Amino acid sequence: MEIKDCHKCKLSKNRTNIVTGHGPTDTQTMIVGEAPGKQEDEKGKPFVGKAGKILTQTLQKNQIKRNQTYITNIVKCRPPNNRNPKQKEMDACKQHLKKQIKEIDPTYIICLGKVASQRLTGQKITLKNKHGTFTRTTQEYGKRKAYITYHPAATIYNKNLTKTIQQDIQKFKQIKQLETQ
Template structure:
């Protein structure tokens, strides 16, 4: 059922020209994973590898995300992974507010179709767009926010951890919280 609902949305994203990011993309990166996932990860936007393959989190940051999931006993195949923007910003820069605003309806529709219980914001861009525009990742990461039946938590983006290994320990602590919530909510069934 979810796939039937996602297909027209995927096609709409593939043909989107709502912002300038469409002009330089190789592929749109819609998102992928378990269509019945109770756990969704949302990043900022595609990088070079993601743009080339049309898949989210397949580069070095994606490999780190896979390793982090494996370390807490969750398979990538259990979750759904998407981004705030579906096209790569030039030089992997942060998406502008207008670019994010153009893409957010697609992400909201993905959430409405997949119906995850837990949404993990990977990095400040995702947290600012999904939790609060004034979100401070260094101060507010690892805190649960419940809104409209969803549990939100933010942690450092895997790319940030690769750039600054001091973020590894707090991100690990956040992933432990995610696993605990996942188990407490009976979401691993």
């Protein structure tokens, strides 16, 4: 089934656009959030709203070009009132995410927030304890290197996390550089 024809869950009923992924298909780095927000639903592209601006600024401060990463979400349609996606919604979208990961074939996946981190790793992750660390995705996502950090939207509600996310992305970049030399 093509993603544009997907109606496997209730999220499809109220969407304006399916928000697939965006970025080059030959990148080592994929960034995965949880779900599209209002602006993403309107524009059909991931991370173009407030959280997207924060993500872009964070990447820029660490000399990472956004257009050199592939960005997507766990679910491709916006949950109402920006709530977290439900288990059955994530299950319905799983085939789309698996296909994206297989096609992009990234070495690294940056998991933004608890939902993406837990979904991709299969672990009960507490961001307070695990942010800024690597683990692996589950077998179903190819046992790839998964880097855990907070979702950029978290900084909207807790400004103290801005520095934490900056440091996490800086650490990711340093480790990636060491591994790819």
